Amino acid sequence: MSLLHVKQLEKTFCDGSVCVAKSINLEVSEGEIFTLMGKSGCGKSSLLRMICGFETPCSGEIILGGKTLFGKGVNLETKERELAIVFQNYALFPHMSVAQNILFGYEKEGKTRLGALLEKTGISAIKERFPHEISGGQQQRVALCRALIRHPKLLLLDEPFSSVDSELRASLRDELKQMIKAFGITSIFVTHDREDAFHMSDRVALMAQGEILQVGEIETLYKHPKSKLCAQFLGKINVYEEDGKEKMFRPADIHVNPKGALSGEVKECVFHGFYYVVLVQTQAGEMTLFTKEPHPLAAPIAFDVLSG
Incomplete structure (x- = not known):
């Protein structure tokens, strides 16, 4: 709903x-x-x-x-x-305790909800501390409690x-x-x-x-x-034309194959832990691939697109 x-x-x-x-x-x-x-x-x-x-x-x-x-x-x-809003820097008052920050501007109505909120967010033990005395995670909980105190x-x-x-x-x-x-x-x-x-x-x-x-x-x-x-918002995308149509695929959507339909020359190969990011210069332009094995610079490489 x-x-x-x-x-x-x-x-x-x-x-x-x-x-x-x-x-x-x-x-x-x-x-x-x-x-x-x-x-x-x-x-x-x-x-x-x-x-x-x-x-x-x-x-x-x-x-x-x-x-x-x-x-x-x-x-x-x-x-x-x-409604309530939590700002970028949490906007906590440095001269007020955790409890005072949560209740600010809502002291009378919020007192009955304060205990339950502190307990549910796990910050009951720090209610008398000041913002500079608590961690970033605790500050976030305080900011959330201050937003939720108004229900x-x-x-x-x-x-x-x-x-x-x-x-x-x-x-x-x-x-x-x-x-x-x-x-x-x-x-x-x-x-x-x-x-x-x-x-x-x-x-x-x-x-x-x-x-x-x-x-x-x-x-x-x-x-x-x-x-x-829209594709670029959520990660790297490769684009090429096939039969007059623009095709898009993610680096993870490729399979290195010596007989692959697409090919090019390795321009860069960067280690990222459990995979390599390989930049390939093809006739259709630069493309990024994810591979399990490293590939030497200037070496030829061929691949197929599995989806996209």
Whole structure:
């Protein structure tokens, strides 16, 4: 069942030359983690801010749980929208304890929920500590508790891993997903990182220049992209022409074969642990292959495409 409906949403900044939302339509189902993915400047964060009420669309509708947040004659304030947002840097107050941060602005109503939230997220023991005294993972839990203390219908996450290194990012990502699923809260997650999208998402919307290009489960988008641009969002893609038609395939979709239909010269071979990334110069252009064995530079190589 859909919880959030966005209908024909439009947003143009400045003199009309910068459009960050072009007739956007999407639905987010109850309990799912829905990801908005795209490069910087594609409009994904602006869309999140319009849903949250931080920015006002030019036209369209935003409906949450049957309640119109934005539409004809309606533009509810953020505090009236029954949603919460977790920012990139968690935005914790350094002079406040964990408990004070969670309850900030909601002290009276939130006290009855505080204990249960602290216990469920495993941070009861640190409730009197300050942000600089706790780890990145604990800070993330505090930020999540502060969002959930208001019992929102929808949780918005604006690139919450953008300021951490790759090792910490992986652990925070897994932990956050587990907590969101444990609470059963519907979430919209914004990222430009495909690893985040692979690990976090139930469904993904690929965005570019204010438009949603394709929506679906991550595996479907990876295996069946609608366009070259959609394919490139989720990993390396090779393109060549066959019988006048453009063909696309992933590096993993090849099989090295001395009698293969495609061939070229090895330009680069890089070790990546359990596989090698091989760059091949073919008549159709440069192509990237994944192989189990190394291949010497300038050596000929032939291969077949297994799918694509």
